[in-house]
Amino acid sequence: MHPNTQHILTLAHLLKFGKGRASIEITTTELGSTINRSQQSASKYLVELEKAGLLERTKAGQKFRIIITDRGVDEVLNLHETLKSSVEILERSGLQLDGKLVSGMGEGAYYMSLDGYRSQFNEKLGYEPYAGTLNLKLLNQSSMRMRSMMDNYPSIFVRGFADSSRSYGWVKCYPAILNDGALDKAAVIVLERTHYDNSMLEVISPVCIKDSLGIKNGDSVKVFVTKASKAPQFENT
Amino acid sequence: MHPNTQHILTLAHLLKFGKGRASIEITTTELGSTINRSQQSASKYLVELEKAGLLERTKAGQKFRIIITDRGVDEVLNLHETLKSSVEILERSGLQLDGKLVSGMGEGAYYMSLDGYRSQFNEKLGYEPYAGTLNLKLLNQSSMRMRSMMDNYPSIFVRGFADSSRSYGWVKCYPAILNDGALDKAAVIVLERTHYDNSMLEVISPVCIKDSLGIKNGDSVKVFVTKASKAPQFENT
DNA sequence: ATTACTAGCTTCCGAGTAC
DNA sequence: TGTACTCGGAAGCTAGTAA
Numbered sequence: 001m002h003p004n005t006q007h008i009l010t011l012a013h014l015l016k017f018g019k020g021r022a023s024i025e026i027t028t029t030e031l032g033s034t035i036n037r038s039q040q041s042a043s044k045y046l047v048e049l050e051k052a053g054l055l056e057r058t059k060a061g062q063k064f065r066i067i068i069t070d071r072g073v074d075e076v077l078n079l080h081e082t083l084k085s086s087v088e089i090l091e092r093s094g095l096q097l098d099g100k101l102v103s104g105m106g107e108g109a110y111y112m113s114l115d116g117y118r119s120q121f122n123e124k125l126g127y128e129p130y131a132g133t134l135n136l137k138l139l140n141q142s143s144m145r146m147r148s149m150m151d152n153y154p155s156i157f158v159r160g161f162a163d164s165s166r167s168y169g170w171v172k173c174y175p176a177i178l179n180d181g182a183l184d185k186a187a188v189i190v191l192e193r194t195h196y197d198n199s200m201l202e203v204i205s206p207v208c209i210k211d212s213l214g215i216k217n218g219d220s221v222k223v224f225v226t227k228a229s230k231a232p233q234f235e236n237t
Numbered sequence: 238m239h240p241n242t243q244h245i246l247t248l249a250h251l252l253k254f255g256k257g258r259a260s261i262e263i264t265t266t267e268l269g270s271t272i273n274r275s276q277q278s279a280s281k282y283l284v285e286l287e288k289a290g291l292l293e294r295t296k297a298g299q300k301f302r303i304i305i306t307d308r309g310v311d312e313v314l315n316l317h318e319t320l321k322s323s324v325e326i327l328e329r330s331g332l333q334l335d336g337k338l339v340s341g342m343g344e345g346a347y348y349m350s351l352d353g354y355r356s357q358f359n360e361k362l363g364y365e366p367y368a369g370t371l372n373l374k375l376l377n378q379s380s381m382r383m384r385s386m387m388d389n390y391p392s393i394f395v396r397g398f399a400d401s402s403r404s405y406g407w408v409k410c411y412p413a414i415l416n417d418g419a420l421d422k423a424a425v426i427v428l429e430r431t432h433y434d435n436s437m438l439e440v441i442s443p444v445c446i447k448d449s450l451g452i453k454n455g456d457s458v459k460v461f462v463t464k465a466s467k468a469p470q471f472e473n474t
Numbered sequence: 475a476t477t478a479c480t481a482g483c484t485t486c487c488g489a490g491t492a493c
Numbered sequence: 494t495g496t497a498c499t500c501g502g503a504a505g506c507t508a509g510t511a512a
Contacts, residue, residue: 093259
């Protein structure tokens with residue numbers, strides 16, 4: 001009997017449930033509901049996984065204590081690798097996000113006007129942003145996931161700075177085109193000092209985006225984040 | 238008809254095959270062999286995926302041209318997320334590698350003796366390495382995968398430096414224990430200037446590891462890489 | 475050459491139930 | 494409570510083959 005993808009996925013769920021590969025305690029009923037199957041099917045899976053040498057079980061009273069073997073771990077890593085490479089291909093071809101125009105706080109405009117930022121924008125993006133940012137509310141789950149993927153995406157890094165009264169955080173810029181090329185000089189910005197909200201997106205451009213695209217509050221905007229051509233400013237560790 | 242895991246995996250393979258979500262050209266025979274199914278099953282999958290709205294097809298002569306929809310992409314990302322969180326749990330509990338002692342080149346000993354490195358080891362690891370490194374040949378696929386995972390693992394970063402004649406690259410250190418705690422003060426090191434070989438591992442320790450463990454060439458050694466307590470030296474971008 | 479239908483066999487699934 | 498067997502129906506797979 002050969003384990004199939006469902007079996008490996010079950011192993012993955014077991015890992016998550018037991019927070020590791022050792023001493024997982026779970027009833028077949030619980031397992032069944034986490035993998036969306038009946039108690040009977042869960043039981044069968046465990047028997048088959050054990051036969052295939054992907055996990056070991058020892059009786060602990062009425063229940064079982066499960067340990068996932070090296071080979072079991074390997075199967076999970078294998079499956080993950082397959083999906084990872086697919087996701088990397090998606091990332092490589094750019095991220096697409098759909099958002100709805102909402103009225104901004106007006107903060108953005110103030111920050112963008114500071115000399116400490118303006119000079120860096122000029123140098124690194126090749127333009128000075130229009131004094132005002134576009135605020136988008138992301139429309140679907142896919143867009144929010146793309147937003148999360150941006151964190152591990154190459155960006156153009158604008159350093160923070162300080163004046164006599166206070167300091168200002170960094171800004172990461174992700175070059176983007178809007179509405180299928182209707183506006184091709186724009187950038188999604190992520191500010192260090194913004195409370196984390198995965199459902200919002202802030203966009204800058206050398207022109208007034210609203211006027212340029214002819215849009216008003218509530219209209220939807222398509223954002224395509226392209227791969228930043230500049231190398232990252234810092235190394236990973 | 239509800240798509241199951243095999244369907245989503247098929248989408249993942251399509252993404253990889255077409256190097257993106259757009260304009261994938263693949264015959265059902267090719268698809269069948271990449272997903273280890275018959276031509277007929279591959280055909281059925283495509284029909285079902287189209288019905289489920291996860292991809293679209295347009296006739297291009299005799300073949301089809303496939304485009305994966307937003308919903309299709311989302312399903313792949315979803316499945317990836319599940320496995321990613323499992324793999325992260327594995328990482329969190331430490332990486333275990335099995336290797337066989339092989340005779341080193343003797344290079345390691347020379348580098349470790351350089352003052353530019355020694356002072357940093359002292360400061361960051363809390364000890365000076367013994368003048369000689371342990372070279373291990375990894376024994377199985379699982380270990381090599383763990384080796385790959387180390388690249389995204391927190392490390393203690395030892396900067397490179399230059400003297401009058403040449404420059405020396407950085408060294409990443411991953412605290413580790415050997416043979417289930419028989420030696421608990423050790424570190425796997427990864428050198429910037431080593432040609433990339435995923436099947437080898439280099440280990441340092443304040444004592445002579447060979448003597449301390451009582452091992453000789455060909456003996457196997459178990460390495461458990463623990464989570465580095467120090468924060469990374471640089472930020473990501 | 476393609477895709478995809480049908481037939482028939484095999485696996486999977488869950489309700490009932492034994493232990 | 495637990496686990497896991499049997500068994501009937503549903504779904505999956507492939508060879509053959511039509512288009």
